[in-house]
Amino acid sequence: MNESNEEVLKWKKRFERERASRKEAERLLEEKSAEIYELNTELENKVLQEVVKNNEKQKMLFQQSKMASMGEMISNIAHQWRQPLHAIKLISQKIYLHKILGEEIDEDLIQSVEKDIQKQVDYLNNTIEDFRNFFKPNKEKETFQISDAINLTLNIIDATLKQKQISVTVDLEEGLFVTNLKNELMQVLINLIKNALDILEEKELSKKIIIIKSYKKDDNVVIDILDNGGGIPEEILPKIFEPYFTTKHQSKGTGLGLYMSHEIITKHMNSDFEVFNQNFNYENNNYNGALFRLIIK
Ligand SMILES: Nc1ncnc2c1ncn2[C@@H]1O[C@H](COP(=O)(O)OP(=O)(O)OP(=O)(O)O)[C@@H](O)[C@H]1O
Numbered sequence: 167m168n169e170s171n172e173e174v175l176k177w178k179k180r181f182e183r184e185r186a187s188r189k190e191a192e193r194l195l196e197e198k199s200a201e202i203y204e205l206n207t208e209l210e211n212k213v214l215q216e217v218v219k220n221n222e223k224q225k226m227l228f229q230q231s232k233m234a235s236m237g238e239m240i241s242n243i244a245h246q247w248r249q250p251l252h253a254i255k256l257i258s259q260k261i262y263l264h265k266i267l268g269e270e271i272d273e274d275l276i277q278s279v280e281k282d283i284q285k286q287v288d289y290l291n292n293t294i295e296d297f298r299n300f301f302k303p304n305k306e307k308e309t310f311q312i313s314d315a316i317n318l319t320l321n322i323i324d325a326t327l328k329q330k331q332i333s334v335t336v337d338l339e340e341g342l343f344v345t346n347l348k349n350e351l352m353q354v355l356i357n358l359i360k361n362a363l364d365i366l367e368e369k370e371l372s373k374k375i376i377i378i379k380s381y382k383k384d385d386n387v388v389i390d391i392l393d394n395g396g397g398i399p400e401e402i403l404p405k406i407f408e409p410y411f412t413t414k415h416q417s418k419g420t421g422l423g424l425y426m427s428h429e430i431i432t433k434h435m436n437s438d439f440e441v442f443n444q445n446f447n448y449e450n451n452n453y454n455g456a457l458f459r460l461i462i463k
């Protein structure tokens with residue numbers, strides 16, 4: 167073998183060695199890539215699992231809070247129905263009363279009884295319709311008048327307000343429309359009014375004030391809900407939106423109301439939710455309490 171052949175052979179061997187080691191490197195790289203891919207998929211699955219778990223948890227909280235407001239609503243319906251049902255009973259006794267008094271039962275009497283009963287039945291139908299609409303799982307945005315949502319909410323909890331002898335002062339600008347989730351907004355309003363009722367009851371105030379205002383600010387519609395319950399103590403202010411945070415006895419509060427309300431306003435409705443303690447003057451007297459402000463976009 168001459169020198170140049172030897173040289174070629176040497177180069178060939180070196181080349182093959184290098185090719186083998188490149189192949190090995192490539193194989194290793196592939197192996198590592200597969201490992202990384204597997205790890206990544208595993209990680210993605212884990213994240214996905216956690217997201218699902220979180221969503222489930224969120225759903226459960228929503229369900230829990232919806233059940234609480236359902237219970238509240240059912241007792242409202244019961245209150246709201248008591249009076250018209252009683253009225254129907256009295257009206258229907260009218261004919262019998264006429265009979266035992268020996269008075270004539272003429273067409274006019276029958277017609278007036280029928281008309282009165284119909285009026286009560288219409289009222290019953292309307293309240294049940296309001297409740298039904300409220301509980302419809304309607305996640306679609308709709309265009310509605312803010313004052314309409316506020317008045318409907320007050321209608322729905324009318325029986326509770328009457329029972330607690332509280333009249334809500336409303337100052338609503340007319341003609342303010344938004345396109346957003348009406349039922350969810352009503353759910354938030356119920357939560358906020360209920361909190362105001364709770365604090366007014368707890369403080370045993372002689373003058374119980376709840377004021378609801380709506381007005382336009384920039385391109386948004388603002389709803390203010392103000393009470394004279396003395397406000398929220400500074401030290402608990404940062405915690406009130408946490409789930410399960412409550413200062414009430416467990417039979418009275420779950421601590422989900424404000425958490426849910428905040429989620430609904432900021433996440434579902436892409437709007438803003440603010441809270442402050444506020445001094446205010448009402449009918450020439452000074453009061454202070456919590457002000458919840460919803461800025462609906
Ligand atoms: N208008 C208010 N005035 C004073 N404190 C309030 C007012 N609204 C809420 N808070 C405080 O914030 C806490 C949390 O309110 P949140 O509505 O989340 O729960 P809750 O009313 O205690 O229970 P739930 O609403 O689930 O029945 C209340 O326990 C109360 O201490």
Ligand SMILES: [Mg+2]
Nearest residue numbers: 357361423424
């Ligand atoms: Mg509450």
